[in-house]
Amino acid sequence: MKKIGIVGTGFMGTTHAAGWAATPAQISGFLAKPQQEASTLAKQYNAKNYPDLDAMLSDVDVVDICSPTHLHHEMILRTVAAGKDIICEKPLARTTKQAYEIVKACREADVKLLVAHVVRFFPEYALAQAEVANGKIGKPAVIRLHRGSYRPKKPAGNWFLDEEKSGGILMDLMIHDYDYARWIAGDVETVFAKNVSRQHPDAPVDYGLVILGHRSGAISHIAGSWAYPPPTFRTHLEIAGDRGLIEFDSEDTAPIQNLTLKSGGADAPDVGLPASPVSESPYTIQIKEFYAALVDGKTARITPEDGLAAVQIAEAAIQSAQTNQPVYLTPLDGGLK
Amino acid sequence: MKIGILSFAHHHGEAYISNLRNMDGVELLGVADDDTTRGERLAHQHEARYFPSYEALLEAKPDGVIICTENNKHLPLAEMAASQGINILCEKPIATKLADAKSIVDTCDKAGVLLMTAFPMRFSAPLLEIKKRLDNGDFGDVYCFNGTNQGELPTVYRDWFADPELAGGGAIMDHTVHLVDIMRWFLEAEVETVYARSNHIFHADEVDVETGALEMLTFDNGVFASIDASWSRPPYWPTWGGLTFEMVTQRGVVVMDAFRQNINIYSHDVKRANWAYWGSDINHAMVKEFVDAIRENRPPKVTGIDGLRAVEATLAAYESLRSKKSVRVKAS
Structure with a gap:
């Protein structure tokens, strides 16, 4: 039985904990700056509230990192040094250089690294990928991915909105779809991006538009919105190939429309979430697959290199938005300069 | 008000026939097409008068023409119509080359004819x-x-x-x-x-x-x-x-x-x-604007410059x- 330590107890740490509870793994404890959050979760799962990372590392087999993005690099390197396996919430790191160092360190130390790009585990996205892989629509040519919600809220110190920490919308939100586009159409060669907060720093909303050129010749259009009214969360995908077209829209396929009368203003969660009920949460499906990879050495559907490649695209998007020019990506198999 | 259609190269030409016929005070003068077979066939099908050449249609003195040729053939027809003082609604894109697009705009300007781009x-x-x-x-x-x-x-x-x-x-x-x-x-x-x-x-x-x-x-x-x-x-x-x-x-x-x-x-x-x-029907509203602009002797809401x-x-x-x-x- 694997002993799991969860770092970060915000929305993602809480969600991962629920996932681990559905596996034979044991949640040993939590580590977080907001002590209240950590001790509430510790109580709920009958687990510890660790004072620091070293205490956690000496006690667990696996560290599940759900802390703010800019902290991933340092925490992962310390976990690797302790020889513990790692689950890491997306983005794998804040910069390509950091992500590369992480992947390299894990490889050299023979430590498992599983990056939680949960979109690959959403049934609609997984099904579309499987149909493309089965050749149902031929060769993908133009891919459109759209993910829209409102600006993430946080009780205090909103790191999501601090571009230095989160990478902003072009990284934090849209990395989901860079990864998915790569899963569908392969490695990316060029990135061109714009976003509202770069052009209009005082705007009350943010919205990103990114054009990816894949080495396969396919092109992808990625849109990310933090401009919708809470509690909106909607996604759209369209994969057009030379032998057909797949599309999905979360609004059009929502099995339930809630038109009941609300008393007062509807409460919205900190981070907008998809809400199409399924028997098992995609987050739980993900954690179960990661658990199998840890215990039985089964291959997960996402590799450390995938996590690195997604960060590289996100970083290029931020750079392109600054320069109004495309960014050409260095192939990562040859290592980084 | 008489309007003619120049060419059926663009399939919108057919839609414009019914748009014009459903408009008060407007007469579909007829159609001409450098592809005789296509022109005769579609004229017959839509019961429109067929002119054997663009020149013949223009000689019948329409108030305006709608140019529905291939994208790269708009300029010569625009020149021909403008030189006879005939107003023009031109299919989009108005040209495939910058010089041609500019030339269409300048020609109509100099001739004092109305030029509208078909942006429905x-x-x-x-x-x-x-x-x-x-x-x-x-x-x-x-x-x-x-x-x-x-x-x-x-x-x-x-x-x-x-x-x-x-x-x-x-x-x-x-x-x-x-x-x-x-x-x-x-x-x-x-x-x-x-x-x-x-x-x-x-x-x-x-x-x-x-x-x-x-x-x-x-x-x-x-x-x-x-x-x-x-x-x-x-x-x-x-x-x-x-x-x-x-x-x-x-x-x-x-x-x-x-x-x-x-x-x-x-x-x-x-x-x-x-x-x-x-x-x-956006095409109907667009053609109506062309007709109204001619009638009221004013620039259309979408111009050649827009094109x-x-x-x-x-x-x-x-x-x-x-x-x-x-x-x-x-x-x-």
Whole structure:
């Protein structure tokens, strides 16, 4: 039985904990700056509230990192040094250089690294990928991915909105779809991006538009919105190939429309979430697959290199938005300069 | 008021016949076509008078003509009509080359004839509603557009739509101008830079032009916009394609689907889903504006300059494909 330590107890740490509870793994404890959050979760799962990372590392087999993005690099390197396996919430790191160092360190130390790009585990996205892989629509040519919600809220110190920490919308939100586009159409060669907060720093909303050129010749259009009214969360995908077209829209396929009368203003969660009920949460499906990879050495559907490649695209998007020019990506198999 | 149609190279020519016939005080003078077989056949089919040449039609003194030739053949007809003082509604894009587009505008200017570009989206009821609210300040500042103008392979209507010479390109030439014009109209700003990526994966064996295309534009007021111009709708899609955008503003997002007003039909006849449009006829409203502008002796709501500016942005997209950079639009 694997002993799991969860770092970060915000929305993602809480969600991962629920996932681990559905596996034979044991949640040993939590580590977080907001002590209240950590001790509430510790109580709920009958687990510890660790004072620091070293205490956690000496006690667990696996560290599940759900802390703010800019902290991933340092925490992962310390976990690797302790020889513990790692689950890491997306983005794998804040910069390509950091992500590369992480992947390299894990490889050299023979430590498992599983990056939680949960979109690959959403049934609609997984099904579309499987149909493309089965050749149902031929060769993908133009891919459109759209993910829209409102600006993430946080009780205090909103790191999501601090571009230095989160990478902003072009990284934090849209990395989901860079990864998915790569899963569908392969490695990316060029990135061109714009976003509202770069052009209009005082705007009350943010919205990103990114054009990816894949080495396969396919092109992808990625849109990310933090401009919708809470509690909106909607996604759209369209994969057009030379032998057909797949599309999905979360609004059009929502099995339930809630038109009941609300008393007062509807409460919205900190981070907008998809809400199409399924028997098992995609987050739980993900954690179960990661658990199998840890215990039985089964291959997960996402590799450390995938996590690195997604960060590289996100970083290029931020750079392109600054320069109004495309960014050409260095192939990562040859290592980084 | 007599209006003539020059050429059926563009299939819209047929739609304009019924538009003109349903308009008070307007007479469809007739049609001419340099493809005699096509011209005679369609004239007969629509019970319209057929003129054996463009010259013959123009000699019959129409008040205006609608030019529906291939994209690269607009200029000579515009020159011919303008020289006889005849007003012009020209299919889009008004030309495939900057010099031709400029020449059409200048020729009409000098001749003092009215030149209107066939941008029917200016007359779309959903777009007019948004424009009204935009001008009313309901949305505050506009930040960006995420636009699509996707379609099926247009060779289903006419082969020349995918001919590099006659059409001037593929999906980019076909589908960039509508959204560019809508955004120029909404923003009252000009396109400053264009970045484009294209490919040739859909219908690779059937046509020799780009069929997939994504573009990113910036305007001189700081607004940016993406356009998906792809011919990405399969031939069994429930309709020809569509035009959509998300407009991101200070007050949130407006999601617009210009051709959403459909009924869904599932029939034994076609054995696939079919969307039948019941929204207002944009072509009718556009042709009516042409007629009204002639009648009232005033500039039309969409001009030759609008056609020229849209061509400039489109050609910048091709320039970006060549240079692999974001390029500045060459304003003439």
